[in-house]
Amino acid sequence: MQNKKILAIDMDEVVADAVPRFVEWYERDTGIFLTPQEIHGGEAWDAVRPEHRELASKYVYKKGFFRDLPVMKDSQEVIMELMTHYEVFFASAAMPFKYSLEEKHDWLEEHFSFVPNTHWVLCGAKHIINADFLIDDRSKNFERFRGTGILYDSPHNQKETRYHRVQNWQEIREYFL
Amino acid sequence: MQNKKILAIDMDEVVADAVPRFVEWYERDTGIFLTPQEIHGGEAWDAVRPEHRELASKYVYKKGFFRDLPVMKDSQEVIMELMTHYEVFFASAAMPFKYSLEEKHDWLEEHFSFVPNTHWVLCGAKHIINADFLIDDRSKNFERFRGTGILYDSPHNQKETRYHRVQNWQEIREYFL
Secondary structure, three states: OOOOEEEEEOOEOOOEOOHHHHHHHHHHHHOOOOOHHHHOOOOHHHOOOHHHHHHHHOHHHOOOOOOOOOEOOOHHHHHHHHOOOEEEEEEEEOOOOOOHHHHHHHHHHHHOOOOOHHHEEEEOOHHHEOOOEEEEOOHHHHOOOOOEEEEEOOHHHOOOOOOEEEOOHHHHHHHHO | OOOOEEEEEOOEOOOEOOHHHHHHHHHHHHOOOOOHHHHOOOOHHHOOOHHHHHHHHOHHHOOOOOOOOOEOOOHHHHHHHHOOOEEEEEEEEOOOOOOHHHHHHHHHHHHOOOOOHHHEEEEOOHHHEOOOEEEEOOHHHHOOOOOEEEEEOOHHHOOOOOOEEEOOHHHHHHHHO
16 A cells, blocks of 8 residues: 555656647648747647648647657656655546557657556546646646646646646656655 | 546456457467356466466457457446436556557447547556546455445456445446436
């Protein structure tokens, strides 16, 4: 029986950076390079030209989108440190994206194998997660969550003020340790 | 905001019958047909001849094992009825079996599309599930679970006496409705 508090961590835009993949595919398909300034303040798929919106909105459903995403800076080291004080789970809303299931499994195996796969959760709605804390970039995931939501800063969540916001993994380290 | 109690339902040996697939593959590979009597009281992979144990223990890790499993009798009708009174999630310990992820997704899409995919959870350890009830054939999943465990009768759990046991989906219907 463990008595550590349970910390659940979202994947996309928290430990895995999906924006570069989006920018890469969009440039591949249209020749247009989206700058961080263009994406800031909204969803990446809203920053595209109107005539490309349908194309861009389908990227996350395609094979390969979630494979080989860059790891968020410092996340591995900080999570390894957090695990001595917390029971850490990954909790990713993967279910609408069928091909992401195996890709997220492989990605965690590659980059976070020190978190046992008993502690990887691929889900949809996150109020099913029984954790004391949830670090997530989408505040909708906190609405029925039983614990404390920690908002990971992301271009699309700039207007959200209801939750404690962290800008990076060093700030998470400070908050929890 | 929903106020229904949350009911989490395991997949294998609760809504999906994996034993026929095991028996089928074992007969295909060895020519030996395992009877229900031989499996009763233990795990299917323990009922095989000692020289086949390694072979049989690998079946669940192979592609195709979890696809096209038969649906447990009455489970669809009863779950549909339960959904008017409970918020229903599926919660399956799929993570050790990489290929099962997509196969379980497709299986649910085929047989249980009336449960939205926001309510499908593929996980490992089940104490991460924030539900009021969990119907499962493995009592180890109840040990740190915060709600009430309901044990679905299965060949391997015959000696377990600590939890309320149900034999079939009609008994689940009676318990919950």
